[in-house]
Amino acid sequence: MKIQPYYSFSIFLYLSLTKEPQIILREVEKLMHKKFPLVIFLFVGLIANAQERIQRERTFGEPVFVEAHTLNTESDSVNAIVLFRIRKDTFVFSRQSEKMSSDFYGHGSIVVEILDSIGNSVARDIKELNLVSKDNTAQFLRNQYVQTLSSFHLLPGKYAALIQIEDKDSQRQFPDIRKSILVDRRNNISRSDAIPVKVPVKENQLECYNLGGDALFSENFGLAILFNHTLNESKIVYSLQRTSTDDSEDENTEIIFKDTTVDTQIFNHHTLTFSEIDNSIALSLIPSDSFSVAIVPIPGTRLKQGQYEISIRLQDSSRITTQFKTRWLDMPLTLTDLDLATLPLQYIMTEDEYLVLRKGNRTDRIAKFDEFWNKKDPTQGTAFNEMLAEFYKRTDIATVSFRTLKEQNGTMTDRGKIFILYGKPTTTDRVLKPGETPKEVWKYSTLNKTFIFEDPSKQGNYKLVESK
Secondary structure: OOOOOOOHHHHHHHHHHHOOHHHHHHHHHHHHHHOHHHHHHHHHHHHHHHHEEEEEEEEOOOOOOEEEEEEOOOOOOOOOEEEEEEEHHHOOOOOOOOOOOOOEEEEEEEEEEEOOOOOOOOEEEEEEEEEEOOOOOOHHHHHEEEEEEEEEEEEEEEEEHHHHEEEEEEEEEEEEEEEEEEEEOOOOOOOOEEEEEEOOOOOOEEEEEOOOEEOOOOOOOEEEEEOOOOOOOOOEEEEEEEEEEEOOOOOEEEEEEEEEEEEEEEEEEEEEEEEOOOOOEEEEEEEEEEEEEEEEEEEEHHHEEEEEEEEEEEEOEEEEEEEEEEEEOOOOOOOOOHHHHHHHHHHOOOOOHHHHHHHHHHHHHHHHHHHHHHHOOOOOOOOOOOOHHHHHHHHHHHHHHHHOOOOOHHHHOOHHHHHHHOOOOOOEEEOOOOOOOOOOEEOOOOOOOOEEEOOOOOOOOOEEEEOO
């Protein structure tokens, strides 16, 4: 069965996997100088459309995560803490001649300006970042993060944190980030925000996810909340709903729990404080006469990707309502586009099944896509599908690694197909002899399989000629 490849989406995916948006735009500018107006029009339109769709659907790792929290104190002021999680490919890493080391070094700075309600600066913090990495490739750095925080004592009022991030070596500045901070002590509960944390508590410490106020997909987690009074009951009632889905243009509401009572970890006569520990952000429980801490358990392994709203009812019938997302940080890029995600399924479906999958409107196709993968989920009852994740990790690699001049989408090549079906071969031997057709021999030792590819045109278009 011959399927027309989605060349344009493949090009976009390739650029997305290897370059940042500003670099993609520079590529476009180069084409403009070469006077390719039609190509530019189509390419820019493609990027705008694809980015819009992906932004709505994806929840994985962003270059910069910022979140702000307030913790009440026994004095008139409130601790306002701004947390940062910055992907390391935001910075330039290089070797330094004066250091006898194989490591790479990067230098950056974070400037946090606190503005009051009329825009006056009331506080500032400057953090210098001296970073080390064993590898300076973009593929490695995009999965590494630096985490830090800035702390301020603020009186009641409305504030904004203006954040500037700069790479010192290239003097490249990340677009300014603005984060609102509300300091209000008039609430008689005098609580903190609901802060997503990893559970369980270890030695009176909790690790913060530090994902812009969100939690990690497929993990159970807790919401840490600070109160100004003793908590007599260890049970808390909450309702949880999914307020939007990643796979629909329309916002939907899905009720997960309704007025559910859960056992909650209570730490009376304790307060919370943020600290940096081993390139992570921790919440420490420390003794206090005036405060108490509750860790509300959330069954994250059951939550699909997307945005959620939780409403927690307290003993005095007041409520805390907050929103969060569950983020799949290393989510395969091909899963962000329905067409790209569907295309390689022809390798594991019958022709009739594949044709049925491709029919219908977007909502129908998503439902059939989900139904197909739900049947193959080895861990029913959890949101994470290990088989789906592995399939699309391979698809991401095949899309870029096996593309050719003739076929821009590497999943549509013979090598891409075999890689998706069987994964990385145990050995790969390339045979290049004068006057003979180039060959590649892939061996899978554990599967006792061998695949031989040939490139008659000598242009990288390897075709499967033998399997045994």
